């Protein structure tokens with residue numbers, strides 16, 4: 001097994017955010033985790049890269065239990081699984097290349113970091129990665145001057161700078177319009193296919209999970225309630241994952257609709273879909 005998750009549980013007080021979750025992956029794949037707000041998707045990703053600690057269970061990568069790594073080994077693991085967030089988490093006033101070079105932080109000395117000294121080779125590599133993502137010409141600009149889709153690609157470039165084995169993406173397209181969402185998902189898909197890196201993406205929307213992922217995991221109330229291929233993810237199954245009754249409409253979980261709506265409209269639609 002490349003990745004095996006065994007009975008992992010995380011509680012916050014009496015709330016089981018992730019409840020006895022298990023699944024295994026024989027080889028690298030692009031995985032989508034779906035489920036409504038509060039299902040435990042982010043908590044799960046954060047346990048994989050040790051931003052938060054599981055209470056019980058094991059997560060093994062290549063046979064090695066990563067939940068008990070300490071100090072340098074833990075940092076090495078965190079650099080093996082790069083994280084991408086909904087809000088990009090770039091340094092807005094800093095130029096794009098420097099933002100990408102931040103991906104090498106965990107292997108540079110404090111001195112080099114303090115004085116913003118980067119080896120020439122790293123700078124070239126950063127530009128190459130930006131080029132691969134189609135945004136090399138943005139390199140000298142401040143991150144804040146870029147569109148959301150471009151900023152998310154900068155965040156992906158920063159992740160690639162770590163040469164990670166896994167990319168963990170927490171709602172990578174939730175703040176993007178449909179066109180940018182597509183560009184970002186295609187970039188992640190290509191990185192998976194061309195480099196063989198595993199991608200685990202939390203996604204709010206069914207259609208995105210179906211279109212880009214090899215396997216979809218549905219979470220509800222901290223538990224896995226679906227684990228299968230996009231084909232197996234029927235409307236009935238989706239209804240179960242999202243905890244909706246017969247009035248469930250797929251449109252309410254569609255990227256295109258969601259992105260065009262204001263948060264208030266989206267809340268209304270989600271409420272309608274789950275009443």
Ligand SMILES: Nc1ncnc2c1ncn2[C@@H]1O[C@H](COP(=O)(O)OP(=O)(O)OP(=O)(O)O)[C@@H](O)[C@H]1O
Nearest residue numbers: 012015016017035036037038039040041042043044
């Ligand atoms: N730091 C925390 N302290 C207390 N409770 C938390 C914390 N983080 C998450 N939770 C709780 O754990 C549960 C799962 O939250 P999580 O953020 O993992 O859900 P999610 O599926 O990512 O939701 P969303 O789609 O809104 O991002 C929720 O009930 C949430 O309130």
Ligand SMILES: [Mg+2]
Nearest residue numbers: 041042043202
């Ligand atoms: Mg979340």
